[in-house]
Amino acid sequence: MKFTELKNDLQNGARSIYLLEGDDAYFRMKGEDMIKSAFVSMPELNFTVMDGAALKGNSLTALVSAIESVPFMSEKRIVKVTEFHPSDAEYEKYLKKTFDNFPRETILLIVNSEGKKGVELKRKACVTFVDCNCADEETVAKWAYITLRNAGVSASVEVCTLIARYCRCNMSRVALEVEKIIDYKKEGELTREEADALVYKDNDYRIYEMTNAVARRDFDTFSAIEAELCRKAGDETAVLSGLFSYFKNLLTVFESGGSDRQLSELLKMKEYGVKKSREQARAIGSDKLKNLTAEIYTALAEIKCGNLTPQSALQAVNCKIFFT
Secondary structure (H helix, E strand, O other), X not given: OEHHHHHHHHOOOOOOEEEEEOOOHHHHHHHHHHHHHHHOOOHHHHEEEEEHHHOOHHHXXXXXXXXXXXXXXXXXXXXXXXXXXXXXXXXXXXXXXXXXXXXXXXXXEEEEOOOOOXXXXXXXXXXXXXXXXXXXXXXXXXXXXXXXXXXXXXXXXXXXXHHHHHOOOOHHHHHHHHHHHHHHHOOEEEOHHHHHHHXXXXXXXXXXXXXXXXXXXXXXXXXXXXXXXXXXXXXXXXXXXXXXXXXXXXXXXXXXXXXXXXXXXXXXXXXXXXXXXXXXXHHXXXXXXXXXXXXXXXXXXXXXXXXXXXXXXXXXXXXXXXXX
16 A cells, blocks of 8 residues: 555554654654554553564574564564565575464564665565655645645645655655745745745755756756856865756656666666656757767866866856857
8 A cells, every 4th residue: 555545544543563664754754653542551561673684594582582472561662673684585484484474463663765676575476565656746745735834834736745845755854844844834824835845845846947947948047047056065076967867867867668667776876756757858858868868977077177167167158058
């Protein structure tokens, strides 16, 4: 199930084994909090945390022992294991019997930031998989809308979508920015101008805006964002490096036949970012991306060789982007 479905599922009672897995730390943290608050009394006595990396081979008997322990003055106890990736052989030898005949008094909470080689726990019938990967723009905007509304602040779908985009759909950042807005507004309507002023736009988003401006041939917007990034970084070389990395990723996404999930792992990006990169890459085109990547690489090399100053190199790249 998706993380957004977890709240309703908990109302139907506890599952034996939850696997919270994905790249969004906010979803993993909130999922754990929701499960703990729903089923455990006195967590100081009925909540145990174990390091999955240390549970190898015969040490898995310690996990089985913890699972089979009874709760203290509570109907349930939770055993949490972080970054848990047992092999198929370890699962069959140490875990299968317990997982298939799980004690009713215990909940096993497995929290992984990513899937790794080993037994595919999420495909086991006894495991309830909760997808904690970065949510899409619509889901994040909806979360922001409902959270603001519940706090007495009204905001349009357009404004909430902007908040999601500014934060690149990173829920940890979205949650902080929404909390900041609530503290500032207290009540009333949040305007687009206020969202622009209050929500921090990270560098990835600003470079994303810059590349969108390239596709639209919007030199004024491109220049304004570039000047802002240069002021923040204090170094034109850093901006050039950011542009090179971004255009290189766009070219990789454009020419690769891999899925969003495969490319997100290859490029160390969120799946949502890969999806948006595809849209941008199509708008710019393969030939243009190849030329821009080569030109920026050459400019960076000229800076290192002392043939160009960072300022001159950036100006040369701007000319190649818009005027050739």
